[in-house]
Amino acid sequence: MGQRAYLGTRKGLFQCDLDEHGGNTLALVRFAGDPVSMLLHDSRDGALYAALHLGHFGAKLHRREVDGELWQEIAMPAFPARPPDSSDTFDWTVQQIWSLAAGGADQPGMLWAGTLPGGLFRSNDRGDSWQLVESLWNVPQRAQWFGGGYDVPGIHSICVDPRDSDKVLVGVSCGGVWQTADGGASWVLSSTGMRADYMPPELDENEAVQDPHRIVRSQAMPDMLWCQHHNGIWRSQDGGHHWQEIGGAPLSHFGFAVAVHPRDGGTAWFVPAQADVLRIAHDGALAVTRTRDGGQTFEVLRNGLPQRHCYDLVYRHGLALADDGRSLLMASTTGGAWYSIDGGEQWQTLSAHLPPVYAVCFATL
Template sequence: MTTLLAIGTAKGLFLATSDDGRRSWQVSGVHFPMTGVYSVAMDKRRPTPRLLAGVTSSHFGPSVATSDDLGASWQEPAEPPVAFPDGTGSSLERVWQLTPGAADEPGVVYAGTQPSALFRSVDGGISYELVRPLWDHPHRTQWDAGFGGQAIHTVLPHPADPAQILVAMSTGGVYRTADAGASWRPQNTGIRAYFMPDEWPEFGQCVHKVARDAADAERLYAQNHHGVYRSTDGGLSWQSIADGLPGDFGFPIVAHPRRGGTIYTFPLVADRERFPVDRRCRVFRSTDAGDTWQPLTDGLPTGPFYPAVLRDAMCVDDADPAGVYFGTRSGEVYASRDEGDSWSLVAAHLPDVLCVRAAEV
């Protein structure tokens, strides 16, 4: 079985493959040179997996490209497939997230964008339509831009109920629909926004990433702008799980693909000091849903380490045992073939890594 690792960077897309159980990697590229690749998805609901890439060119603007031959060739439409309708007064800046829908909706793909909006495709990601009720939400005028822009960066369809979809944005927080997008409610109770006059608002939090537990679809994990949280009721309420971490600031949070309660994150010092805590390269893993945390360092750099890991620059694959991957802002990509117990270098000297996605293909 081949493992494919897609690495989106500020200057294009790189593809790494391993045919020996993820012991060694061959890196190819660059696809879409001098183009920011902010999102990648691997849609395995098809007989041949489809790759989707959210690309942003400084000359031609943002678009979504697709490949049905594992990246050997790419199709990019002449007109951007994700576009705001006339009358919205907005234009697309970039596609931050591409997420295949539920297993029983084989054509559905979601796109989270900047400015904060959700688009839905029913043809496998070839064309998209704005989810208008979220765009027309009365809170939207109060959603503000975070340091990286004002965008929906997380889209989590419910695995057992396609009518339930959770999104997260920075800033704005977590919102959820239970009626296939017809209405949306904020789901931020318990998440702190220290930078606001009311530190516990209904909405407005700067949530950096949300992940869903593999065994319990109602259990969610959130990495916030200062704060790491768990919800056991589908996002209705959140509790801190930051105790045991060296810092509560960071960007990614990733859930194991099969084992409930196992999650990964990469802590940084603070919003004003975006370096790894103690200048050490450490992934932290919890196997009890955030009650306790363990640093994972075997095979990672031991000297002073300064790069950050962005919100979508950490992922897991679907192999057994699961692979864990992360890329840094200084262009290194690391992989673990044993669920984080040990690590090896996949690539170095790449451009700023914006996102990674991996799967057996």
């Protein structure tokens, strides 16, 4: 059985069909010329969501129904008016949707969205309306958040616990890890164990200024989470309450993307890069690293990836793993795209000439 995948790029939405023998088709299917900043395929009802970042025209959100061809523009998350006496220095305007996640299986229609600046929004009607999660927006520690790569902080990772849909974990750059156990009514800071080399030594363990570049959760082992941090790889085995730094990763601890096996929480993939201002593939050669034993050892996977004069960077949402635990799709800011049908052992080039890629996702055929 084949896999269908989508790539959100600076110049539109691309669709790719991959077969089990390594064949593929690739086509620009929607939003030609428009930046597609985020994608979500909702496996509960088959809908596909695409967020657009249109500059002067603002951010937009579109939905396509399962097996449909027509896209419908739906509501965008929006902040309330900023109180006149607010000391907040950030503009309360959604600049971009930086993450989208479906609610639990028992929450039909529930969606979560993370934005720049760092707002978390919830929809109960498949994106037809949105509400700011004010309990997180109003935490006192938000005054310490700052931009990591962007001028403002943003929420890029949203992890719903498959055992309890009221338990949600989010990652903020730069604002650390936050959790709710009551559907968003209250939040606790949950970055214990992380450290930030970019801060003065006396502040490097401050939980509210950590920069978790990306956080993912294993669906079958939901207490196992992996984080690619600005200056390291971290793992949690207790649902994100405590984090352990993983030493010994080859090439570099820096990177953005991480994927975890849906049924084996000890297996995860990373895309190392050179930090900080370089933001390029390590030594001009693209590689993916994989651990299959919870971070005790790592393999470097290069077969089929460019190994000379390669300066590609893979963003936070530029690496996706299909539900089969074997099919991987990876795409870069330089317009390169690669896929693997064997867990990364061998990669095939999908394209070397796409627009810069912001997000990729798989969808069930």
